[in-house]
Amino acid sequence: KAGVTQTPRYLIKTRGQQVTLSCSPISGHRSVSWYQQTPGQGLQFLFEYFSETQRNKGNFPGRFSGRQFSNSRSEMNVSTLELGDSALYLCASSLALSGAGELFFGEGSRLTVL
Amino acid sequence: ELKVEQNPLFLSMQEGKNYTIYCNYSTTSDRLYWYRQDPGKSLESLFVLLSNGAVKQEGRLMASLDTKARLSTLHITAAVHDLSATYFCAVDAGGSEKLVFGKGMKLTVNP
Numbered sequence: 001k002a003g004v005t006q007t008p009r010y011l012i013k014t015r016g017q018q019v020t021l022s023c024s025p026i027s028g029h030r031s032v033s034w035y036q037q038t039p040g041q042g043l044q045f046l047f048e049y050f051s052e053t054q055r056n057k058g059n060f061p062g063r064f065s066g067r068q069f070s071n072s073r074s075e076m077n078v079s080t081l082e083l084g085d086s087a088l089y090l091c092a093s094s095l096a097l098s099g100a101g102e103l104f105f106g107e108g109s110r111l112t113v114l
Numbered sequence: 115e116l117k118v119e120q121n122p123l124f125l126s127m128q129e130g131k132n133y134t135i136y137c138n139y140s141t142t143s144d145r146l147y148w149y150r151q152d153p154g155k156s157l158e159s160l161f162v163l164l165s166n167g168a169v170k171q172e173g174r175l176m177a178s179l180d181t182k183a184r185l186s187t188l189h190i191t192a193a194v195h196d197l198s199a200t201y202f203c204a205v206d207a208g209g210s211e212k213l214v215f216g217k218g219m220k221l222t223v224n225p
Contacts, residue, residue, distance in 0.1 A: 002217075033212045033213075042215060042216075042217045043202065043204075043215035043218075043219065044215075045212055045213065045214070048212045056212060090156060090157065092157075092212075102147065102159055102162050103147070103154045103159070103204075103212070103213060104156040104159065105149075105158075105159075106156060107155070107156045108156050
């Protein structure tokens with residue numbers, strides 16, 4: 001059974017650019033969540049999608065956005081990149097929207113903003 | 115706002131020793147998760163604790179949940195070098211965030 005797949009794994013951008021990250025969940029999982037991991041702030045929740053709808057959102061500026069497609073694949077976009085956006089972006093999938101749904105994480109996309 | 119605190123944040127221990135690490139959280143929840151992260155890698159699910167008094171064991175690790183005390187423990191028995199990693203607890207409080215993570219505990223097991 002394939003796990004959560006994230007692409008690209010590594011990328012380098014410059015300030016002001018935008019970036020799109022992709023996540024393919026485990027087959028059959030309909031919920032996709034995104035997290036940002038930095039040494040200073042740790043793991044912070046960005047947003048969650050279920051059935052193509054954003055269900056929950058963390059405390060991030062509007063430059064961070066996402067979407068989910070009918071096949072449950074999800075993308076997140078960060079516009080007008082800032083140096084502080086350098087982080088490991090982790091995608092997680094689960095069967096359930098909330099409650100007892102265990103999260104399964106992908107390998108992450110490591111973004112460096114120069 | 116749900117807060118999750120882990121302590122200690124750094125632990126260096128010798129192989130063969132036992133130790134318990136703690137995860138406290140600030141609001142009511144009966145769903146707590148433990149994850150392991152190796153350097154440069156993603157998070158690996160270790161335990162899912164879904165009720166008060168839940169206890170789960172896998173190899174040298176045992177996790178428990180006390181929802182009344184809002185506390186989970188992760189006990190390490192006879193540590194080995196392969197357990198060296200960062201361990202995160204995460205709590206689902208059913209709010210606007212999927213899971214709220216603690217800052218993680220970096221464990222180093224020395225020969």
